[in-house]
Amino acid sequence: MSQVLHITSRDNPALQRLRKLSQDGGAYRKLGSIWLEGDHLVRACLQRKYPVSLAVLTEAAAADPVLRLLGDAAPRQLIVPTDLFKTISGLESPAQIGFEVVHDAGQSLTRGVNTVVLDRLQDAGNVGTILRNAAAMGFHQVLAIKGTAALWSPKVLRAGMGAHFGLRLIEGLAPADLDALGLPMVATSSYAKQQLHQLVLPSPCAWVMGHEGQGVQPDLMQRCQLTVGIPQPGGEESLNVGSAAAICLYESARQRLVNQ
Incomplete structure (x- = not known):
């Protein structure tokens, strides 16, 4: 079961980190994580079994059984008002769900593959x-x-x-x-x-x-x-x-x- 927290403060440390990830294209290199916004990227991440550390859902998304099921894949969920989600969104029309995932910068190239x-x-x-x-x-x-x-x-x-x-x-x-x-x-x-x-x-x-x-x-x-x-x-x-x-x-x- 995910740990679920309802957040209403824009000063929450997790949301501050996600703002940096959404607004600075290279921030993931310093912070060690990546922000994925929208159900398409979220589904692609889960399909490939990419490690998820946090899900953020609007209150409307949390009430949607399909989106809530996606959020349940994360060990932690933050439920936020729509206006607060907009502050971490990089989209003109903000989505209703996003994931924070671990960024592995330590991979080495594989020899002999296309x-x-x-x-x-x-x-x-x-x-x-x-x-x-x-x-x-x-x-x-x-x-x-x-x-x-x-x-x-x-x-x-x-x-x-x-x-x-x-x-x-x-x-x-x-x-x-x-x-x-x-x-x-x-x-x-x-x-x-x-x-x-x-x-x-x-x-x-x-x-x-x-x-x-x-x-x-x-x-x-x-x-x-x-x-x-x-x-x-x-x-x-x-x-x-x-x-x-x-x-x-x-x-x-x-x-x-x-x-x-």
Whole structure:
């Protein structure tokens, strides 16, 4: 049974901590926990058996049998008025339930598994989209080079739509750290002579997705065994990095399925 507390003070220490997590995208690195807002993220967390430390529900949610059942998965529940929940919400239309979960920053990269590398991507929407693409296409590890948007920030979590909980996510890496992967690395380039649809892609491999404006940094590009182009018959200069990732990861997944 969960321990249930009814809270009416905005100065409650737990709520103060959650405000920091919802308002500061990198606060989870200092506080060691993550704020998940909304029943979609909450359900995704529970489905993957991610460790939950606290549930926060509005009074209306606590009266809803379905949402109350979700809250019962946490060892502690805080029941708060709707106006108080709004003070810890990062959404324009606040949800009715949220979880605080433990952030494990001590993971090490796994060698030899299909991987996506994010090289200093800045846009949270792009990062979250790529995490969804990676999870959908069977790339179970995502590695972020130092300078990439915080992977567990509220904005990236919302864009990822629950994909986080099916991935191994490691941040703050340097290009040299990727040598431990033991995989061929592949990057896209507008200068590549070989086109994606013409190649037999290595499997497993690590796809490198570069900064929205600068692309893949030279030190990392030098580590890539293969560069490929994405045909653009419409004549655009380049693709959004989230779109490029979707195309590349799909082609890798397609070739894996064909060769099974």
